[in-house]
Every structure is written in C-alpha cells, then in structure tokens.
Amino acid sequence: MARISPTRGQKLIFIIYILLGVGILYLDIISNNFQSVKNGFKSFKISSSYFLNQITIEQIKKLAERSKSKKFLIKENEMLKEALDLSYLNNYLISKENNFYKDHEIIKYAAQDKNYQSSYKIAQLRSFDPNTFNCCDRHRMFVEVISDNNEDFNEFMVFNASGIIGQIIHTNKYSEVLLLTDISHYTPIKSSTNDFFCNAQGSGRSEIIICTYNPSVEDQEIIAGHIFYTSGLGGIYPKDIEIGKVDKVIKIDSTTVELEIKLSANPVSNDLLGVIKY
Amino acid sequence: MRYLKIIFSLILINLLDKEIASITYPYFIIFPLTFLGYSFYVYKSNSNIGSSEAFFTGLFIDLISDSFLGLNAIFFCLITYFINIYANVFKLFSYLQICIFFGLSSSAYVGLSQMIINIWNFSYVTLFMSALFNIILCILIAILSAYLPYFTKPRL
Numbered sequence: 001m002a003r004i005s006p007t008r009g010q011k012l013i014f015i016i017y018i019l020l021g022v023g024i025l026y027l028d029i030i031s032n033n034f035q036s037v038k039n040g041f042k043s044f045k046i047s048s049s050y051f052l053n054q055i056t057i058e059q060i061k062k063l064a065e066r067s068k069s070k071k072f073l074i075k076e077n078e079m080l081k082e083a084l085d086l087s088y089l090n091n092y093l094i095s096k097e098n099n100f101y102k103d104h105e106i107i108k109y110a111a112q113d114k115n116y117q118s119s120y121k122i123a124q125l126r127s128f129d130p131n132t133f134n135c136c137d138r139h140r141m142f143v144e145v146i147s148d149n150n151e152d153f154n155e156f157m158v159f160n161a162s163g164i165i166g167q168i169i170h171t172n173k174y175s176e177v178l179l180l181t182d183i184s185h186y187t188p189i190k191s192s193t194n195d196f197f198c199n200a201q202g203s204g205r206s207e208i209i210i211c212t213y214n215p216s217v218e219d220q221e222i223i224a225g226h227i228f229y230t231s232g233l234g235g236i237y238p239k240d241i242e243i244g245k246v247d248k249v250i251k252i253d254s255t256t257v258e259l260e261i262k263l264s265a266n267p268v269s270n271d272l273l274g275v276i277k278y
Numbered sequence: 279m280r281y282l283k284i285i286f287s288l289i290l291i292n293l294l295d296k297e298i299a300s301i302t303y304p305y306f307i308i309f310p311l312t313f314l315g316y317s318f319y320v321y322k323s324n325s326n327i328g329s330s331e332a333f334f335t336g337l338f339i340d341l342i343s344d345s346f347l348g349l350n351a352i353f354f355c356l357i358t359y360f361i362n363i364y365a366n367v368f369k370l371f372s373y374l375q376i377c378i379f380f381g382l383s384s385s386a387y388v389g390l391s392q393m394i395i396n397i398w399n400f401s402y403v404t405l406f407m408s409a410l411f412n413i414i415l416c417i418l419i420a421i422l423s424a425y426l427p428y429f430t431k432p433r434l
C-alpha cells in the first residue's frame with residue numbers, strides 16, 4: 001500500500017518539533033535546568049532495577065545458596081569482604097604510612113587542626129555507565145551515601161581505596177558524582193616541589209586529566225613520570241594528596257605545553273566509596 | 279497498545295545497544311542500534327509516523343540512555359521526516375541503495391551525536407570505521423532478508 005506524502009502542514013509541524021528539540025538540547029548543554037528531571041528518572045531507574053534484581057536474580061541466587069548449604073559461609077565471606085573494603089578506606093584516610101600523601105606526617109597536623117573531620121561516610125556505587133566513561137566527555141556516576149540524616153552532600157569529596165575519584169555535585173536519593181576525568185571538572189594540582197601550580201581539566205578519556213601551561217612563564221621543566229598532588233586551592237579536595245603521574249608531555253606550540261596526567265585512582269576499582277567534607 | 283509495544287522494543291534494543299557498544303568501541307566502531315531499530319520501524323510502517331510520536335520517542339530514548347535531552351528527539355524527527363517523504367521513492371530503489379541510505383544516515387547520526395557528546399575527543403577514525411561497518415552490516419541484513427525472508431519478515 002502506498003504511503004501518502006506529508007502535506008505542507010505536516011512538514012511544518014516536523015520543522016517546529018526539530019526546532020523545539022534544538023532548543024531543549026541547547027538549554028540542556030548550557031544549563032542544569034533539566035538536571036532534576038534526569039536525576040529523578042535516574043533514581044527511579046536505579047531503584048526499579050534494584051527492586052527487580054532483588055525479586056528475581058537475588059531470589060534465584062539465594063535458592064542456589066540454600067541448596068548448597070553454604071549460606072553461612074557466603075554471608076561470612078560477604079562480611080569479610082565488606083570489612084576489608086572498609087579497612088582499605090580507613091587506611092587511605094588515617095594511616096601514617098599512607099603512600100597517597102605527599103607529606104607522610106600530615107595526619108599529625110590534621111589531628112591538631114580543629115576543622116579536620118576524622119569520620120567519613122560510606123557510599124555504595126549504584127550506577128555507572130562504562131560505555132559513556134570510555135567514549136564520551138561526560139564522566140559521572142551515581143552513589144548512595146549511607147546516612148540516617150537527610151544531609152546535603154554537595155561538594156563532598158569522593159574517594160576509594162586507590163585515591164580521589166571526584167566530587168558530589170547533586171544530592172537526591174542517589175548522589176551524582178562528577179569524576180575528575182569529566183571535561184567540565186578542574187582539579188587544582190601542584191608539583192612535588194611546590195613551585196608549579198595548575199588547574200588540570202578532565203580529558204573525557206578514562207584515567208587522564210590535562211594540565212596546560214606556558215613553558216616561557218614556568219621555570220621548571222616537567223617531564224614524564226613527574227608526580228602531581230592536590231594543591232587544596234579549590235576548597236573541595238585537601239592538599240598534598242597524590243593525584244597521578246605525568247604520562248605524556250605534548251608541545252602544542254612555543255607557548256603551550258600540555259601535560260597528560262594519568263590518575264592513580266580508578267573509579268571502578270571498588271564498589272565501596274568514602275565521602276568526606278574537608 | 280502499538281505505541282507501548284514500540285517503546286518496550288526500543289528499551290530492549292537500547293539495552294542491547296549498550297552491550298554491543300562495550301564490544302565495538304575498542305575497535306573505533308559505534309553501531310547505533312536504537313536509531314537503526316527506530317528507522318527500520320518507520321521504514322516498514324504501513325502509514326506515516328507522526329512528528330509528535332517521533333519527538334517523544336526520541337525524548338524518551340534520551341532519558342533512558344542518559345544523553346543530552348533533545349539529541350535523539352531531533353534525529354528521530356529528522357529520520358522520520360526523510361523516510362515519510364521518500365517512502366514511495368524507496369520502492370524504486372534497489373536493496374543496495376536502501377542499505378547505503380540507512381548506513382549513511384546512521385553514520386550521520388554517529389558523527390553529529392559525537393560532535394555533541396564527545397567534541398573534545400572527536401575522532402574521524404571512529405566516524406569512518408562506523409560508516410563502513412554500518413553500511414556493510416545493512417547490506418548483510420538486506421542479503422539475509424532476501425535469502426531468508428521467513429526469519430526476517432517484520433511482525434510489528
């Protein structure tokens with residue numbers, strides 16, 4: 001059966017919808033107007049997939065566990081794994097031998113400082129899209145902060161056992177984490193010698209952030225393998241925590257050099273995360 | 279009911295799309311299965327698909343795939359518009375020409391969407407590899423459709 005060609009009116013409606021789409025897209029790119037709608041839907045999606053998982057896959061798993069009479073051992077194993085993950089997080093924050101800190105004695109000063117909060121909150125990774133992480137500029141993840149109070153976790157630092165991974169930018173039932181590699185994220189960093197400071201921008205690639213500087217202004221020459229630390233200037237991350245090593249030094253022109261810094265922390269290395277406000 | 283069926287199918291295709299993306303992306307290939315699935319539905323439909331149906335379906339895909347709102351809405355409206363206009367002309371085309379049309383439209387989708395969601399790491403290699411892959415795949419599907427019509431006949 002032949003399809004009727006669209007009339008002029010129908011074509012006009014198509015054009016109106018396309019223009020409406022362009023408007024929505026433009027608004028979404030330049031502002032956060034639709035963030036609440038997206039986060040609400042995301043929360044619904046995570047909750048429903050969690051619920052479906054609980055009533056289907058988990059039930060089947062439990063049935064299998066019962067049939068094998070290993071329930072107790074599995075439970076114990078889960079508890080031990082959780083305790084181990086927690087100890088990794090604790091180690092990251094409080095150990096005097098911590099390798100992440102530039103100054104290993106920093107914990108002594110931190111304890112004397114009244115602003116320092118020794119406690120941190122535990123968060124569970126709830127949603128992370130590895131495809132977007134590997135292909136695109138937006139690097140985000142959703143976590144559930146385990147807390148009895150209805151707190152606002154905006155601007156809280158998020159870390160795992162291998163280091164800092166990002167900051168919370170939106171709190172709902174699930175909190176949205178802006179990862180260091182997101183192109184809209186800037187991390188204030190400094191060199192080990194404390195004489196080179198830079199705002200490293202996320203590259204949109206996994207594990208890489210980019211610091212651009214003018215070599216004619218800086219005295220120090222940065223070479224591959226140089227370790228960078230947080231400078232603490234942004235007010236979100238504490239200073240002197242290892243961020244990563246210079247992977248590549250790219251000379252764009254005589255006045256611009258780009259440093260590709262490979263991050264120490266991998267956001268997907270652990271499901272259990274720490275959330276803290278400095 | 280028909281619309282719900284389409285939405286449900288697109289949700290499943292979108293899940294499959296995500297799974298395929300993790301396999302193909304290391305080879306610089308993006309295969310927009312959701313977009314091609316929707317295009318196929320519009321192409322095979324007996325009547326013209328309305329602009330509002332295309333727009334809201336696209337908007338829904340934007341929500342579930344966590345991309346910028348309006349991105350798929352625009353592309354879905356555009357592909358519906360072109361297919362509606364050329365629906366009768368397609369009958370004069372050979373399978374090869376139709377395959378090239380869908381392969382190129384999916385490449386245009388990949389290129390334009392990458393310009394919006396991945397502008398900082400835009401890669402021509404990805405674009406050309408995806409175009410080649412999509413055109414070859416469309417031709418393979420057309421060959422399947424020609425030689426195994428029972429299995430590939432749509433039942434929408």
